[in-house]
Amino acid sequence: MILVIGGAGYIGSHLVKELVKTNEVVVLDNLSTGHRWAIDERATFVEGNLGNETDLDHIFSTYDIQAVMHFAANSLVGESVVDPLKYYENNVSATLTLLKTMVKHHVKKFIFSSTAATYGIPTVDIITEDTATHPINPYGRSKLMIEQILADFAHAYELEYVILRYFNAAGAYETAEIGERHDPETHLIPIILQHLLGEREHISVFGSDYDTEDGTCIRDYIHVTDLAHAHLLALQVLLDGKKKTATYNLGNGLGYSVKEVIKTCERVTGKKANVIMANRRAGDPARLVASSDKIYQELGWKAQFSLEQIIQSAWKWHQNSVKVTK
Ligand code: UDP
Secondary structure, three states, rough: OEEOOOOOOOOHHHHHHHHHOOOOOOEEEOOOOOOOOOOOOOOEEEEOOOOOOOHHHHHHHHOOEEEEEOOOOOOOOHHHHOOHHHHHHHHHHHHHHHHHHHHHHHOOEEEEHHHHHHHEEEOOOOOOOOOOOEEHHHHHHHHHHHHHHHHHHHHOOOEEEEEEEEEEOOOOOOOOOOOOOOOOOHHHHHHHHHOOOOOOOOOEOOOOOOOOOOOOOOEEEEHHHHHHHHHHHHHHHHHOOOOOOOEEEEOOOEEEEHHHHHHHHHHHOOOOOOOEEEOOOOOOEEEEEEOHHHHHHHHHHOOOOOHHHHHHHHHHHHHHHHHHHH
């Protein structure tokens, strides 16, 4: 049995949809930002907190858990700057309780959702796993702290782990049964699509004076289903005992500016956006683009979806989501 913490959230729910095809799955989620409708019905659902040792003790003594996959975190750069306590409590302190309880119950295999935000402002154009990590916001720091704790736990308690550093997750499940739904929404692609559906008056571009070709921030967008497939491979190498510890970037290797993303959304939807130039958002680096060569070399994983396909799937989801989320 695999325990997926945060399996009701955006990325976790997409992973669960793939994982249930070959594994028994228990999902722990407090539904603070995730959704009950997003959890695949083949998974066993436990409503509870990863920072609550009693909830965790219950799960580890009830089910035979072979590995834990941890998606439950707050993940908004801007929010982390104004409310760092929330990030250190939920992302660091609660995860520490989880790791402590895992060690207590002799559960030794762990997949951790980390982030490109651990790199801060990189001095290279393409980020590899060896690029120095100097996060510039509390969100990135909270994730890096857990990465460091994992290395110490591996050394001292034989914890085995794979850290996956996501770049910008986007897109939706192929059937449009599930997709991205945050409240409030802050991510670029859903905001553009909501605007193009008439749910917002305009799109604000946060900063047009960055040191990039068109002055707007460049990000590496990766389909959520590609992320899910990388997790399955990471889980398999841990279960097979082929790796004890590893850290991998997960990205497309291609950078797109905010303006290019807006243009692609216009092309995919056939609609014209009303775009307003706004101030920079605190904590945003100008450019974050991944090299995912390491995971390709070691596990054979490569992103399959282009930006266009990502947006097509997200558009299908946004049109369908009114029905699903009712
Ligand atoms: N962004 C923007 N307008 C918005 C939302 C986001 O210009 O309404 C920009 C944001 O400043 C960043 C990029 O789009 O440069 C991607 O932001 P998002 O919040 O989607 O992901 P992040 O990179 O923060 O994880």
